[in-house]
Amino acid sequence: MIKLDWLKNKKMQLLILLIITLIVILLPTIIRILQFKQIILPSDTIYYDIRMAQDIHNNNLLANDQLVFTQTEYVFNPLHYFLAILFIIIHPKITIILLTLFFSVMSIVLLYKIMENLSIPDNYKIITLILYILSPIFISSAIFLSKFTLGLLLFLALIYLKVIEKKSISVDIIVVFLAVLLFYISLSFLFFAIFFLFFYSFLIKKNLKKTIIMTAIIIFIIISLQQIAVIRQFTDIPGRTIYTNIFQETIADLGAFVGFGIFSILLFALGLYVMWKKQPMVKKYILFIIVLLIITYYFSDGKYLFNLCVSIISAIAFIYLLEQEWKLSLIKDVSLFILILGIIFSGLSTITRITAAYPTLDEYHAILFLQQQYSNINNQEYILSYYRYGHLLQSIPESNGKLPVFLDTKSYELNKYLNQSIIANELFYSRDIKKTTQLLTKYQIKYIFITPFMKSGIVWKKENQGLLFLLKNSERFKSIYNKNGVEIWEFS
Secondary structure (H helix, E strand, O other): OOOOHHHOOHHHHHHHHHHHHHHHHHHHHHHHHHHHOOOOOOOOHHHHHHHHHHHHHOOOOOOEOOOEOOOOEOOOOHHHHHHHHHOOOOOHHHHHHHHHHHHHHHHHHHHHHHHHHOOOOHHHHHHHHHHHHOOHHHHHHHHOOOHHHHHHHHHHHHHHHHHOOOOOHHHHHHHHHHHHHHHHHOHHHHHHHHHHHHHHHHHHOOOHHHHHHHHHHHHHHHHHHHHHHHHHOOOOOOOOOOOOOHHHHHEHHHOOOOOEOHHHHHHHHHHHHHHHHOHHHHHHHHHHHHHHHHHHHHOHHHHHHHHHHHHHHHHHHHHHHHHOOOOOHHHHHHHHHHHHHHHHHHHHHHHHHHHOOOOOHHHHHHHHHHHHHHOOOOOOOEEEOOHHHHHHHHHOOOOOOOOOEOOOHHHHOOHHHHHHHHHHHHHHHOOOHHHHHHHHHHOOEEEEEEOOOHHHOOOOOOOOOOHHHHHHHOOOEEEEEEEOOEEEEEEO
């Protein structure tokens, strides 16, 4: 075993891990504040969460979102109600920053305590947590605050309460309450929590009777809540996600925000090989890994949980490499150095992309300009843009006037609104002025919001492709804003 004499103190171990966590999580926020001279949170979904929380706080929450043409049904999210309470005493943007820190720190503390209660050796524990903290999935999930960030914290809290095995009615009530919250946040988190408890109680503690009773109770609660949810439309049951490019969706170094680093994948593969060599260990844990892989396949948010598994098994591989005797120690040192640099690079690459994520300062100012234009319009007229800008347009303006959009992330991702996404594509790619103007008039689209990101291949690949050609060659369109590549066109 590797000796970590300088880290024998438990408090020192945890302190160092938390310092690394704070640096990783705060770095993108600090860079954006220094660059923009104000707080502009990255990502689009967080602005939706803020708007929903503000609506709850002001008793303005409606069953259907009035700021999108599809009028998407509101799906119950515990995070919105939690934010609504905090917004009473703290500014929304400050609240989000503090919550990202709190959730991240508490997740690391809980994971540390879980591993400590499972009697995992210090070297495995510390290396696992460092790999986890530097992983692109942890960084992005922590900074892009979402219900999955809260869900991961609740998942770890539930596991911790079962691992410490404190027999108390109050603990059991808290466990059931956490299971209920997880049902509304992520079914994959809940499925895996149930399986983990079964695995822990039966395979490790050999307590089959308690496992069956606890599992039966949780399953009964899930079935009951599912029936209520279906009737009241509180939640959407997630299905298999179809990826357009599985590598770009899975590997962080190829652009995935919720993805794994290449070097982490290599370590994970080596870790599986090491486990395979240790037959007794494989018999216990290989089923655990297979079930998690199945959950990740059918539920994309399962990647947040699989990231824990990747970090643990990668730590096994890393320590295996450190303990091996190499004929040339220099080659060993260089190889390990390259491996460490690769892991750090994946984390820094994610931080860099988050720092440059939308909305940029130019996009932020353009949205504020558009809000001023829209305040002069009496009728409900919509804005056409790439769907990921939907929540930004709806939520960024701080005055009472909000911007209605034709499509946003929520409506784009639901199959029932597939027709609207098809229409949006027709508008983006058509060079038929008659057809385009008919669609714009029919769907009451007044403004078109375009960014350099949209023209870099995510929507258009050529300078005069589709709608871009019509905007410059038709009197029906008027350019009212053009600054640093961000354009706003008015249709009349």
